[in-house]
Amino acid sequence: MAVDLRPSQALKLLHDFNYEMVRDDDRDLTARQVTILLTVYLDPPPHTVRGLAAKLNVTKPVITRALDTMGRMELLQRRRDPADRRNVLVQRTVKGALYVERLADLMVAKSKALPL
C-alpha cells in the first residue's frame, strides 16, 4: 500500500521523531552525519570518501571528520581498498546496523501513532 502522508501528519511525525531523539540521546548526530550513515546503509557499496562528499555536496574533510566521529561510536568502519590503496572504503558495523534499526523502529512507531 502506498504511503499517504498529509502535511500536518508529516510535521507531527517529524516533531515526534526528533523529540524522542533529543530526549533519549545526550549527543545527537548532525543532519550530515545521519545522511552519511543512511547512505552507507541504504545504497549499494562501495562507498568512498570522495564519492560520499560528491553525493552530499560537501567537502572531503566533512566526510573524514564524520567518519572519525562515527568510527569512534563504532557506527561505521574504514577499510583501505586493496585494489587501489588510495581509496578508503566505508563499511557497516554491527553496532551501526543496530543503530539504524533503532531509527527505523522509532519512525515506524511514531508513524503508527499519527492521528487519522
Added chain:
Amino acid sequence: MAVDLRPSQALKLLHDFNYEMVRDDDRDLTARQVTILLTVYLDPPPHTVRGLAAKLNVTKPVITRALDTMGRMELLQRRRDPADRRNVLVQRTVKGALYVERLADLMVAKSKALPL
C-alpha cells in the same frame, strides 16, 4: 486512512529528507532546534523558556541560545509576557511558518516517492 510505514520505507524517507536538507541548506538546524521550532508551531501557546526546557528535557540556556539563533533567522520571536514580565513568550513568525511549511512539503514529497 492510517499511515502504514514499513521499516525500509521509514529509513528511505529519513534518508531522503535529510539528504535534501543537507544539499539545500548550508547551515542545518540541530535536532534540538527543529524540535523547539516544531513544538512552538504544533503545540498550543503559550510557550515559555522554562516550559520548553522542561518539555524537551534540556537546560534553560539551551532554549535561550536556540531562541537567539532562530530569532536571528527570524523563524521564532520573543515577546515579554505582559501579565508576568518575568516570562518570555515564544511566538511564530511569518518566515518561520514558511520554513515549517517547507519542511512539511518536503516530507510529503519524499513520502510520495517511496517504493511500495
Added chain:
DNA sequence: AAAAATCGTTTCGGAGCCGTATCATTTCAG
C-alpha cells in the same frame, strides 16, 4: 624514472553549541 594527478588526512583560525554557575529583573509572601 620523473612528473602529474588522485585520494584521504591534517592543520589552521573561526564559529556554534554544550552544561554549570552566576546574574538582573520581576513577582510574591510575610
Added chain:
DNA sequence: CTGAAATGATACGGCTCCGAAACGATTTTT
C-alpha cells in the same frame, strides 16, 4: 516594605564542527 522565589539571560571553559589550504601516500601518465 523587605527578603525569598521564580524567570530568563549571561559568563565561562570546553568540545565539536566548519571551509580552505597544505600535506603525505599512492597511482597514473609521460
